[in-house]
Amino acid sequence: MKIKFSRNFRQFKPFLFEELYRQAAAERAKGRDIISLAVGDPDIPTDRGIVARAAAEVKKAANHRYPNTKGNAALRKAVADWHKRRHGLVFHPSDEVSILIGSKEGIAHLPLAVMDPGDLCLIPDPTYPTYRTGVVLAGGRVHDVALEEKNGFLPDLAKIPSRVADKAKLFFLNYPNNPTGADASLDFYKELVRWAKKHSVIIAQDAAYCDLYFGEPAPSILQVPGAREAAVEFYSVSKTYCMAGWRIGWVVGNGELVRAINSLKENIDSGPFNAIQNAAAWGLDHHERIVPPVRKKFAARAEKFCSGLEKAGWRLRRPGGSCFVWARPPADMKSIDSVCLMLEKAAVLAAPGSGFGRCGEGYVRFSLTEPDSRLYEALRRITALDWKAGS
Ligand SMILES: Cc1ncc(COP(=O)(O)O)c(C=O)c1O
Known part of the structure; x- marks a missing residue:
């Protein structure tokens, strides 16, 4: 056949x-x-403490049952506490936080929740390739937004034609940036949020490298007043906690979007192993060390x-x-x-x-x-x- x-x-x-x-x-x-x-x-x-915690958690029979798709309460609380300490932001652990099987999973799934066939997504060029994945699966179209060295590898929002901006549903970005290493300031995020609201574009900012900054701490787009109306932000323990093999990430921000990602995931996966979630929660609580x-x-x-x-x-x-x-x-x-x-x-x-x-x-x-x-x-x-x- x-x-x-x-x-x-x-x-x-x-x-x-x-x-x-x-x-x-x-x-x-x-x-x-x-x-x-x-x-x-x-x-x-x-970190050895995270590994020891995971080893202990693996032995607990309660962890051998299905996890909860949106992540267990311990990790969602640890994530919310972490954002409070790191950015001074308050997220409701049940409604505004969702745990992912690595941030790549949520990034690939988000377009399925918000894009219809033919809809337009803005993607930086050069880019992390997974942004395209979900758009392709959703039958959407991509408009590349150039990141040029002369602009510090930030998108020049004024150069995105209004007819494209008005049609776009979603804009993926990531800072600190893969592949260019560029960082973004809070002022850039303010301009971006203004632009996104004007054109009704959802911003998906991918902060996988948020704690690998070499100057001032990398800001969150969600620190911009009102950003939560338009944006979600993806996080990962893969790089900053050196846990790439453990497959834990999360998304925070706009509650409607976070809940949509949850309901999509309920129909696709059942969340990461609770033992690993608990070990990651322990790691977030020991961030400073x-x-x-x-x-x-x-x-x-x-x-x-x-x-x-x-x-x-x-x-x-x-x-x-x-x-x-x-x-x-x-x-x-x-x-x-x-x-x-x-x-x-x-x-x-x-x-x-x-x-x-x-x-x-x-x-x-x-x-x-x-x-x-x-x-x-x-x-x-x-x-x-x-x-x-x-x-
Ligand atoms: C920009 C960016 N976002 C997300 C990811 C995926 O990370 P995770 O391991 O959390 O799926 C990567 C991995 O290389 C990345 O470079």
């Missing part, structure tokens, strides 16, 4: 990072010592990696946060050619900027999520290349 896949499904390309994992594995299978800086998967082990050393580590890596690249003639804007360096090599080349050159001659795998969107062409994204010795060995190998000669 010939399987005919759906029109929406046929639009999917292989997920960029899966492809990069495959390339690194294939090169390693040939016996090469490949250092992969392609994927943002923190190398730092999860766990997260600052992680932030310091990534800040130190960013400083050293950027300085090394700059000395070797790479062109870059220093990241304000995240775990990424977004840079152009000393000679102008297509992203894929730079990545292939580094893989072939330096055994270093980076992510091609063009994989994040057309505006990423020419750039390369390095992830700082390898142990220091490997990261700096990769830097040594890359900076030893003669880019003008292409070797």
Whole structure:
């Protein structure tokens, strides 16, 4: 029997990072010592206290039953308390907080709740690829919004034509930004919220890197008065708590949207394992001990990696946060050619900027999520290349 896949499904390309994992594995299978800086998967082990808490929680029979789709009360309360401490914001744990199986899950599902076939979603270019996923599943259309280096990789809202803004249902953004490392100020969020209300566009701000900031603490869009009418914000323990494998994220903000995500999820999944939710809640309650050393580590890596690249003639804007360096090599080349050159001659795998969107062409994204010795060995190998000669 010939399987005919759906029109929406046929639009999917292989997920960029899966492809990069495959390339690194294939090169390693040939016996090469490949250092992969392609994927943002923190190398730092999860805090021992969180691990101990999880081990104890796994033994409790009560945790072996189905969890509650929107997250258990302990984690929703820990999330609400965390936002109170971190941003001075009060969220109702039942109505304005939903726990996700990693933020990627909620990000991919949100468009299904708010978009009808043919509806328009604004997505930054370059972008985190999952924003497109839900739009494709919902049968929606994408309008790319350029993030240009000259604007600090923030969208120029005035450049979005009114006819596009008025038609758009949803706008995904993420700051501190993947892939560019750019940060956004509260003033930018104020302008964005004004714009969103004027055009009736829902803002989905993805704060997966919110605590990997290198200057002032990254603000929340929900700190803008009235933002809750138009916005939700996604969070994750994957990067800041080095818990990428545990699959916990959350969404907060506009109650109607959070409840819609919950009811969608009730029909799709049953929430994450309670033992892991309880361990994550413990982690959030111990934020001040766990997260600052992680932030310091990534800040130190960013400083050293950027300085090394700059000395070797790479062109870059220093990241304000995240775990990424977004840079152009000393000679102008297509992203894929730079990545292939580094893989072939330096055994270093980076992510091609063009994989994040057309505006990423020419750039390369390095992830700082390898142990220091490997990261700096990769830097040594890359900076030893003669880019003008292409070797
Ligand atoms: C911008 C951004 N948002 C969300 C995610 C997904 O994170 P999670 O592990 O919470 O699903 C990632 C992961 O790389 C990311 O870069």
